[in-house]
Amino acid sequence: MNKSLFVLCLLLLFSFGTAQAQNYSAHKVKQGETIESIAKKYLVTPSDIYGLNPDAQKELRVNSVLIIPKSKVLPPKVTTVKELEGYKKHRTKKRQTLYSLSQKYNVTIEEIKKHNTFLYAEPLRKGDKLQIPIFKVTEVEEANKLTKTYTVLPKEGKWRIAYKFGITVKELEELNPEMGDVLQEGQVLNVPNIGDEEEKEIDEKYSYYKVLPKEGFYRLKLKLGLEQEALETLNPVLKDGGLKVGMVLKIPYSSLPESIIGQDAIKVNLVDSIADFNTKHIVVMLPFRLNHVDFDSASDIKKSIEKDPYLDASLDFHSGVLMAIDSLKKLGVSLKVDVYDTKYELGEVKHIMDRNNFENVDAVIGPLTPDNFEEVASELKKYNTPVISPIGTNLKLYNNVFQSRPSNDLLKKRVINFVKADTLASNIIVISDTKNKPVSDDIKREFNFAKQILSRKDKEGVDKYYVNKGDIQDELKPGKNIVFLETQDAGFVSNVTSILAALIQEENIQEKKEAIEIVLVTTNINSAFKDDEVDNTHLSELQFHFATMSRAYNENGNNAFVKRYNQIYNITPNNRAVKGFDLTMDVVLRLVSSEDIYMSVNEAPLTEYVENKFAYKKKLFGGYYNNTVYLVKYDDLEIVEVKQIISQEELKKEQELEESKK
Template identity: 35%
Template sequence: PKQTAFSLTRKLGVTYEELLALNPELRDGLKAGMVLKLPKEQKGDFDVKNALILDKINLVDSINSMIKPKLLFLLPFRLDRLNLSDDVSAKSAIENRKDVRYSLGLYSGAMIALDSIAKLGISVDVKTYDTQLNRNRTKSLMQGENLMNLSAIFGPLEPQSLKEVALQAAEYGIPVVAPLTEKSDLSLSNVFFAMPTENVLQEHMMSYVEGIRTEENIIIIADQKNKPTESALLMRFPGAKIVTLKEDRTVDIEKISELLSAEVENWVFLETDQANVVYHVGSLLNSLITEEVSIRLMTTDKNKAFDSEVVSYSHLSNLRFAYPSASREVGYNGFVKMYRKRYGADPDAYAVRGFDITLDLLLKLAYKNDLVKASKLIGETEYTGNKFNFTKDRTSGYFNMASYILGFENMRVTELKD
């Protein structure tokens, strides 16, 4: 719709005088293609996507009940490896096979999303196949399926099968949603990668720190593998101090003590994928906290090392450990209530992800019946434990640019607002 300077002020939540002060050229009127400056923290009835200002869209209120999406689920349930006649054997196989556990979690959450969308009056045609983690079987399934009028494909999980599905689906213009993948080594222009990349998470964390920092003393501890991250942090925070790990992968207590400030809070970035380093640095920093010296621990990459059983949860809490994450913790809500009622158990992180991705997918399809078009029009969306903001790369598909910043506080993990 055609905008005027005054209609923009209502949408952007600023006065005409504020808009004019930042954009003097508006005195000559609003022109097509004009780039406008806004106050840095301005919030209004809009989203910014690819530098474009978009009207906020309530997907639930914008769905068209006449649209009937058609979905194809391709997941490695590994029914070929499960003895369903033996409950003990089947349970053991599920617990010990990540592919089965991931698939069942994602699919169980997706089923709750289908129930939810049905309550909104949207009928969905669903087909589900077990890929058995086999590329040849996946290829055969795709060749035997009528792909005409298919709205989207959910999965598969295995990289080679994902490539096979994406290439066949591309011939029909069908989008493929990769629920647990952040990128591919092959250009897949029709794939929506639901996991934010490591670079997206790193950038979010650095931007978060940049936005809240005043005079804090920044210290960086990085192992050899993470020297590129150390360099990136130094570029963003030129005055940061470097602590080098010793040959035994420990930190010299005297050296780090000399770098700690008693005047301002100390923010320590720890960049490593080694659990013993996390354990040692966490314990050391925790011992150096005094009434005069305040220390906060951070990282741009919370990998498995930080979740190791040797790492003290209480130390991380004392250090108010902060990090970027693709998802957030889920409390008791409507989704959990529905999941418990249907399955008699609490959802795991994969069930939450399956629900959020499927609901996002179905709401967008029910809005435009075209995931690509809907994604161009819609900014960031957020559900139970995940958020999505898909941006098209020129040649390599759609990447999720949304993530969270989480932090430990009083033995709990909470979301930290930007």
């Protein structure tokens, strides 16, 4: 053995311990061997070898030593084969039995009877002449194959199968060069020939993350907040083979990054990630209630639309869907779209589900109403078909449900965190009417030093929805004051905002007046703040902040969707039309850029379109909810987004708070 080889073997010994203890072995490359032939010999894949020996990808040198991981393939089966060579004669003696004879000649009782058939009918007696079979015994080792076949299940994509058999997506593709980009139910694939007990199942209590190029344990720690030890505990395969590009890792469902307002780095433009050009089948369910429409004339149709809010909303949303379909086709995406009128009736929804085949549908958008939505989501659980709710909140989150509308709690939490992050605020005041006193108390619990002001009442104790200037002025302090206003009454909003705007004070040294800055916020933006009775000038002066599920697009901007919508419908799109466009774009782009929409949650943590953004997070036992909102404010009579950066420490606290509530 030359010195270099000896030193290398010593390094292997100290680095890995014994090969048996650490599930590795060393192989010295011989003349004519290839990575493929070596992999076949040890029942591993070429990628397994490359993972531990990256230099072998460049050149495989004779006499070089490779580290070979332990094979996951089942151990070979050993079969004992007996070949009859002849017989030995035997005369039965006193007290001998079939059992004692079988032990003496190392044969079975059945074998003795088989070659002495009279023993089937008569007992063994002294003096019986027997012929004892003599066998040549050999053990045949049945070498297992590297692979076995696997039949693809409904809605099963590459990453699920790769995870199940402990390989990367690339390795699965290497084993099946003709498999295609999209798997079909019933398709037969080659997979590693591991035992059934070693196959891993997708656990809905966890999320799954595909390792990207150049990602090591340090980058994953920064991205997922998980130490190497935690990842290895959840994924024992890491201890043997380390990280590989394309490997699918099990991670805690809450470890995926939250969407952080203003951090564009985590936003993903799915248009740049389209990889699947196979036709996708989506379904849209809306309560058009066309059975209520009077089709006698154009004016009658118009009246029907004006009278029926469900028809009006459905038509707006559907117009956005059509715009999205047109945009997707221009991107080369092939779609089959079925649109159903649910008629706002649960019975009609059941008829739709009974009369149509949804087994091969890739995604369903709608229905709008909670009962109808739950019927569809529950029925399609068996196919694992994703069902996306456009407007519902507090839905029953089955594993296949995506709630695209952020919850009211999330809106409230975003405003609370904004105020907490403002280190310049010297004073916090909460103004509310009687109806919203519980909300005021909740805010008081968040800010112990906050002062509470309630609207005035008459002698009978009835709320009159107003305050006096003195009620507020007495509580203001020099410096920055943040005022919460919690109400659904437009008159009360007008009353409070006009008083607050009048109390803003600039610094005047000569008159010895200190500056008083007032920032108005609310945890519940509603129609009262948008009423004609409320002066938008006052809202701008007060830098009115609130959280919203969608931001208003700039009508004067150069938005391609808005311009195209104007050309087709001769009107600017309302928020329902924009939601139809944004949601359809997001659903389809997730389908064509990832293995499936579930995997896209990990690969595209935040997407954003005209007015809406989506950052889905999975519940521990259940489906997905949109966990991102906009923080906006009035600025010079316009509503603009607040680019607030949340620190990692604050984000961690926010995550812990959210998890504790669940």
